[in-house]
Amino acid sequence: MNVPAANTKSVKDLATVASETTLASLHTRLDIGEHIVALAWSPDGRSVAIAGADGGVFLIDAAPANANFENRTDPLIRRLGQHPQGALTVAFTRDGASIVSGGQDSRVRVFLRSGDTCERVIELPDAWVGQVSCSDDGRWLAVASGRCVSVYDANSLAPLHVYPALPATVEALAFAPSSRQIAAATYGGVMLLTPFAPFGMRMLAWEGACLAIAWRPDASVIAAGGQDASVQFWRLPKGKRAEMSRFDTKVREVAWNGSGRWLATGGGSDIVLWDFKTGPEGSPSRLLSCHSERITALSWQRRGELLASTARDSKLLIWRPGRSHLPVSGYPLMSRPTTLAWSPDDRLLAIGGDGGELSIIQPGQTRA
Amino acid sequence: MLTDTRVPVTVLTGFLGSGKTTLLNRILSEHHGKRIAVIENEFGEIGVDHELVIGAEEEIFEMNNGCICCTVRGDLIRILGNLMKRRERFDYILVESTGLADPGPVAQTFFMDDEVRESLRLDGIVTLVDAHHIEGQLTHAMEAREQIAFADVILLNKIDLADDARLARLELRLRAMNGQAKIIRTEQASLPLEHVLDVGGFDLKRALLVDPTFLEPEYPFEWGGVYSLQAGLHSLRTSTGPDSTMKLHMMCLDASPEAFDLAVNEALRRFSDPAQVIENQQSILVAQMHRLDVSGDATFLLPIDSDGRYALFVEHLPQEFNMALLRGNAQVIADTQREFKPDHQHDDTITSVGISQAGDLDPERVSTWLRTLLRDQGQDLFRCKGVLSLRDDSRRYVFQAVHMLMDTSADREWGDTPRHNTLVFIGRNLDRRALRSGFEACLV
Numbered sequence: 001m002n003v004p005a006a007n008t009k010s011v012k013d014l015a016t017v018a019s020e021t022t023l024a025s026l027h028t029r030l031d032i033g034e035h036i037v038a039l040a041w042s043p044d045g046r047s048v049a050i051a052g053a054d055g056g057v058f059l060i061d062a063a064p065a066n067a068n069f070e071n072r073t074d075p076l077i078r079r080l081g082q083h084p085q086g087a088l089t090v091a092f093t094r095d096g097a098s099i100v101s102g103g104q105d106s107r108v109r110v111f112l113r114s115g116d117t118c119e120r121v122i123e124l125p126d127a128w129v130g131q132v133s134c135s136d137d138g139r140w141l142a143v144a145s146g147r148c149v150s151v152y153d154a155n156s157l158a159p160l161h162v163y164p165a166l167p168a169t170v171e172a173l174a175f176a177p178s179s180r181q182i183a184a185a186t187y188g189g190v191m192l193l194t195p196f197a198p199f200g201m202r203m204l205a206w207e208g209a210c211l212a213i214a215w216r217p218d219a220s221v222i223a224a225g226g227q228d229a230s231v232q233f234w235r236l237p238k239g240k241r242a243e244m245s246r247f248d249t250k251v252r253e254v255a256w257n258g259s260g261r262w263l264a265t266g267g268g269s270d271i272v273l274w275d276f277k278t279g280p281e282g283s284p285s286r287l288l289s290c291h292s293e294r295i296t297a298l299s300w301q302r303r304g305e306l307l308a309s310t311a312r313d314s315k316l317l318i319w320r321p322g323r324s325h326l327p328v329s330g331y332p333l334m335s336r337p338t339t340l341a342w343s344p345d346d347r348l349l350a351i352g353g354d355g356g357e358l359s360i361i362q363p364g365q366t367r368a
Numbered sequence: 369m370l371t372d373t374r375v376p377v378t379v380l381t382g383f384l385g386s387g388k389t390t391l392l393n394r395i396l397s398e399h400h401g402k403r404i405a406v407i408e409n410e411f412g413e414i415g416v417d418h419e420l421v422i423g424a425e426e427e428i429f430e431m432n433n434g435c436i437c438c439t440v441r442g443d444l445i446r447i448l449g450n451l452m453k454r455r456e457r458f459d460y461i462l463v464e465s466t467g468l469a470d471p472g473p474v475a476q477t478f479f480m481d482d483e484v485r486e487s488l489r490l491d492g493i494v495t496l497v498d499a500h501h502i503e504g505q506l507t508h509a510m511e512a513r514e515q516i517a518f519a520d521v522i523l524l525n526k527i528d529l530a531d532d533a534r535l536a537r538l539e540l541r542l543r544a545m546n547g548q549a550k551i552i553r554t555e556q557a558s559l560p561l562e563h564v565l566d567v568g569g570f571d572l573k574r575a576l577l578v579d580p581t582f583l584e585p586e587y588p589f590e591w592g593g594v595y596s597l598q599a600g601l602h603s604l605r606t607s608t609g610p611d612s613t614m615k616l617h618m619m620c621l622d623a624s625p626e627a628f629d630l631a632v633n634e635a636l637r638r639f640s641d642p643a644q645v646i647e648n649q650q651s652i653l654v655a656q657m658h659r660l661d662v663s664g665d666a667t668f669l670l671p672i673d674s675d676g677r678y679a680l681f682v683e684h685l686p687q688e689f690n691m692a693l694l695r696g697n698a699q700v701i702a703d704t705q706r707e708f709k710p711d712h713q714h715d716d717t718i719t720s721v722g723i724s725q726a727g728d729l730d731p732e733r734v735s736t737w738l739r740t741l742l743r744d745q746g747q748d749l750f751r752c753k754g755v756l757s758l759r760d761d762s763r764r765y766v767f768q769a770v771h772m773l774m775d776t777s778a779d780r781e782w783g784d785t786p787r788h789n790t791l792v793f794i795g796r797n798l799d800r801r802a803l804r805s806g807f808e809a810c811l812v
Contacts, residue, residue: 035453053453086450104450128446168427169442187429187442207432209442227445227481228431228438249482294482312486354453 024318024331027348028360030077032058036338036352038089043096045343047113048350049080050358051087057101057109062348062360080111081119088130093154094138102129108143110157120157124148131170135179140195142182144170149184151195161195171211176219183222185210190224190234204234206241214254214263221276223263225251231265242281244274249294257300257307262321264288264307266295271309273321288319290327297340297351304346306363310337316351318363329364333357374489375452376460378565379474381515382496383467383505387525391496391557391564392464400561402459407447409466426466428473437746437771440477445484448477452487460565461488468511471495471518472750472771478570479773492569495519495549496557499538500529506541513718516542517750517794518770519549520569527553547720548753548792572766572777587632588639589681593702594621594628595693597678602670602695604652609689612663614682615643618654618670621677628704631679639681654678662689677703718750721798723791727811728759734810738767738774741806745795746772754791757782759812 034052041048041062050058057080083103090101092113099111108122108129127146134141134154141152147165152158168187175182182193187209192202209227216222223233230245231254244265253266263274271288274280293312300307306328307319314336318329335355342349351359382388392406409426429445431438444463451461465474471493478490495515498505505512516522522542527535539551552563606614617638621627643659648666652658660668670693672678682691685707693700734756742749749771756765764779793803 034455037453053450054455086454088450169446187427207430209429227429227440227442230432 024329024364025362027362028062030060030358031356032077032358033356035354039339039341039350039352040091041341041343042092043094043344045345049090049092049099051090051101053086055083055086055103057081057087057090060358081109088128089132091132091134093134100132100141102132104128106145108132122157131173133173133175135175137179142173144173144184149193163193163201166191172213174213174215176215177217178219183213185213185224190222204239206232211250212252212254214256216256216260217258218260223254225254229267253295253298255298255300258302264298266298269293271295288321288325290317296337299340299342301342301346308340308349310340310351312336316361331361333359372489374487375458376491376566377463377488378491379463379465379493381465381471381493383512386496386498387557388464388496394557395561398561404460404462405451405458407463409464426469438480439473440480441473444477445481448484448488471515475518475770490570492520492567493518494521494564496523496525499524499526499535516545517718519546520567521564522549522551523557524551524553525557528555545718546794547722570768572768572775587708589635589683590685590708592632592679592681593705595678595700595702597672598675599672602672602693604668604670605692605694606662607665607690609662611684614660614662614684615639616658616660617681618652619679620654621679628679635681717796719798721793721800721803723804723807726788728757729810730812731758737806737810742769742772742774748797749793749795751794756789757787
């Protein structure tokens with residue numbers, strides 16, 4: 001078991017940063033011993049759930065760094081369960097009481113955060129459970145297994161709706177901010193699924209493989225990253241499609257800021273910012289260049305203006321894109337980061353690494 | 369130079385029943401000291417449990433630009449990606465592809481997908497062939513032809529079920545389709561593993577040991593026919609055609625079934641001999657190399673000494689010159705005939721075109737030629753490889769391509785070895801002459 005260490009490392013080894021640089025500091029660092037494929041903050045910001053490539057599902061205590069660990073009785077890392085062959089996805093229920101995970105064993109596993117009772121299991125037909133997602137209103141749990149999407153009651157786990165199979169494997173799943181719709185990215189476009197509606201499936205078609213999706217916070221646009229190094233977006237409700245192409249690599253990173261003005265995309269070592277206030281059609285995109293290798297994750301604060309990015313160069317960079325095209329802060333990581341998420345209060349960043357490292361980092365006091 | 373630490377991957381293709389499962393079991397059970405993961409596309413009966421075997425359902429990702437060269441396998445991206453994240457490290461990965469799968473998207477996945485390319489390298493494509501059934505499969509199934517075309521190694525398996533003559537014929541046919549693959553005859557898919565694993569089929573530094581003699585020759589004649597003739601005077605009548613002269617060679621055949629094939633080889637040699645020019649009313653002699661003056665309508669005399677079968681080879685197609693072989697006024701029809709025009713010589717539309725020639729190439733011209741060729745014909749070109757001798761460059765220059773994806777690099781110094789260009793193109797409906805003249809235009 002690793003003991004969290006206080007950070008004193010400077011950011012001198014990072015590339016030039018903006019003049020308003022602040023020092024990011026390490027809050028917690030733990031090694032879970034397997035490649036972290038997914039992580040999720042609890043709604044109260046006190047825990048992080050982790051899915052590991054070797055199948056482990058873990059619960060991490062993300063208590064403040066100054067807590068007195070010596071006197072704690074709870075372990076910092078608790079192994080909740082195991083998906084034989086590998087875990088692929090993890091989420092908290094909205095009430096924060098349960099952790100839901102999916103894996104290559106074609107099972108959804110639901111664990112109580114309190115650890116009181118043993119896990120509940122949803123068995124699915126023989127296919128990887130690649131995605132689990134809980135609606136913001138707390139009612140529904142959506143699950144993608146292979147080409148199928150199904151919806152469960154988030155509390156009772158009673159099956160509510162099983163949709164006909166999509167044309168290909170579901171690569172990403174996201175509830176609309178209203179919780180009234182689910183978007184599923186697949187080869188052939190994005191399928192919009194509306195539970196309990198008479199015509200509940202609508203395909204936003206595009207002849208390519210969509211790998212990642214993100215709803216604009218006002219649900220007026222859905223953006224999807226593609227296998228063929230492009231980003232598609234559809235303006236809703238009409239579904240008019242537009243395309244941004246010629247990225248260096250396929251695009252797995254698409255992230256909206258809280259106001260919905262900026263869409264940040266990866267797909268190479270540069271972050272591209274698309275301004276949806278005036279465009280993006282006809283208005284120039286902005287480039288945030290500082291990473292030296294392919295971007296692996298992007299995440300905006302919910303309410304603040306900071307954008308966090310990680311890349312294969314093993315660096316975390318923090319940006320304030322409206323103000324500067326240079327990062328305001330950064331932090332070197334132990335292994336190649338794979339996944340990234342802000343805590344619900346926007347104060348901390350959880351970063352998973354391919355070597356099993358979970359880093360919780362405080363971006364620093366940024367001046368307004 | 370950094371060593372390539374990416375995990376090698378071998379793709380096994382072949383129709384159901386060709387012996388893939390036997391070969392897999394053999395690889396997995398041998399004491400090779402490697403930790404191997406197998407990704408299986410068919411429900412085989414792999415029974416080795418200390419190795420990892422994962423099932424996959426084929427999922428093709430085409431791109432919205434419609435380019436087949438960008439098509440990849442979504443299922444492989446997912447499975448390989450997850451495999452590489454596991455703590456347990458594998459030294460080698462075998463991907464078994466179904467008999468009906470197109471090897472193109474499988475191969476392209478290793479070059480087109482960023483994540484796959486970062487951690488894995490395609491070592492080679494091994495195609496298993498059931499010697500007993502492959503001829504029918506080649507005739508009826510496009511997939512079988514493509515699996516041959518893409519292969520680095522072809523295992524001609526189940527040789528116990530076919531006789532030597534048939535195997536030799538098969539091997540010729542396979543070589544005509546894929547002039548760069550190593551063809552190995554096996555029984556029960558039994559062979560040393562180094563013929564299958566770590567073959568370096570896509571490695572520029574290793575894969576270019578192509579023997580030009582495997583490459584199908586460019587025939588200097590377009591037509592050959594076999595006639596049964598009786599002793600006595602015959603004649604050959606021609607009309608004005610597209611050319612003013614035409615080379616011709618005639619020879620006597622013995623009774624063996626392969627006599628015509630032997631005659632083709634003999635004619636191949638004779639056509640480069642000096643030819644004796646003959647004009648209207650002069651005589652064609654058996655076993656002589658002639659150049660006929662066909663600038664106007666002509667009749668050549670053709671004395672035949674004894675009854676027998678004779679093969680006649682002509683530089684151009686007979687219909688271009690209204691050619692007819694006559695006895696008296698009666699036309700003698702050929703027993704069998706074959707066209708050697710590059711576009712017609714195979715029933716397989718997939719062929720190899722090899723170019724082997726000394727001389728230096730203009731670097732800019734050859735680069736433009738290759739890039740244009742792949743851009744315009746990449747869909748029909750499955751694999752290309754070559755070693756080039758560039759002007760003012762002391763190093764060998766090597767390239768390889770899968771469809772439109774080309775990889776080029778400067779290689780070792782020529783040193784004492786003679787500078788020489790060797791290129792192989794494997795594809796569908798290749799225009800041998802255009803390739804040849806395109807290459808020649810790059811020579812300085």
